[in-house]
Amino acid sequence: MAELPLVLLHAYPVDARMWNGVREPLAARTRLITPDQRGLGRSPLPETGREPSLDDAARDVLALLDKLELDRVILGGCSMGGYVTLAVLRAAPERVGGLVLIDTKATADTEEARGRRLAVAERAESEGITGWLADTMLPTLLSEATRSGKPEVVETARQLIESQSPEGVAWAQRAMAARPDSRDALRGADVPTLVLVGEQDPVTPPDAARELADTAPDAKLVVLPGAGHLTPLEDPQGVTAALLDWLP
Structure with a gap:
């Protein structure tokens, strides 16, 4: 793992600016x-004619590695970025020399969760996202401690969400809804793995992170006190310390 570059993939529905505090x-x-992922931030949403799939997002990452002439990297992501990381692992495990899984999971959506995603996608396309998406998402993305005590983080998260395109939001939701279970790929990944989770993450709580760490052959689990689902925004110092302690 020594000397490998570190690639971090951002969460939904934000972009790569979520890493500014750890950069x-x-x-x-x-x-x-x-990088910004397709349809979010400054990355365009290609018209492929295919159903939304995180496999295409994984191909974007592999194309970027090819362009940068990087054979192997430490690859990680937060939330949706973790899903894309696992999609890359499924497609090209030889390119992954280490894993960083932040507030994410390897299981597929339940039918109920899939239905909620598809409803959000349809609403984003029909109404846009202004005035409702951030209000709907922030209580899920940020812990109560962050929402009550760190107004600047709440405002940053709101601005990131509201700057995304409705089309990118809809694509990401449909792609996440269609993702498969990746636990077999993770079990077969014989690489060092760091699992990070916010103590107050309601989406992928610490128990789910422990299951994720138990699935990987060589994993370290770090729980960040007081943080929710977007730990790199809520506790950049904690995320940075965990990564610097884990990196070779």
Whole structure:
């Protein structure tokens, strides 16, 4: 794992600016790459004619590695970024020399969760996202401690959400709804793995993170006190410390 670049993939429904709080100290230690994913941030949404799939998002990551002439990297992501990380692992395990799984899971959606995603996708396309998406998402994405005590983090998260395109939001939701179970790929990944989770994450709580860490052959679990689902925004110092302690 030594000297491998670190690629971090952002969560939904934000973009690579969510890594701003960890960028400087990590970049001082290793080569850090934080792309926007398709349809979010500054990355366009290609018209493929295919049903939305995180396999296409994984192909985007592999194309970026090819462009940068990187054979192997430490790959990680937060929430949806973790799903895409596991999609890359399924497609090209030889390109992954280490895993960082932040507030994410390897299981597929339940039917209920899938239905909620598809409803959000349809609403985003019909109404846009202004005035409702951030209000709906913030109580799920940020812990009560963050929402009551860190107004600047709440405002940053709101701005990130509201700057996304409705089309990108809808694509991401449909792609996540269609994702398969990735536990077999993770069980077969014989690489060092860091699992990070916010103590107050309601989406992928610490118990789910422990299951994720137990699935990987060589995993370390770190629980960040007081943080919710977007730990790199809520506790950038904690995320940075965990990564710097784990990196070779």
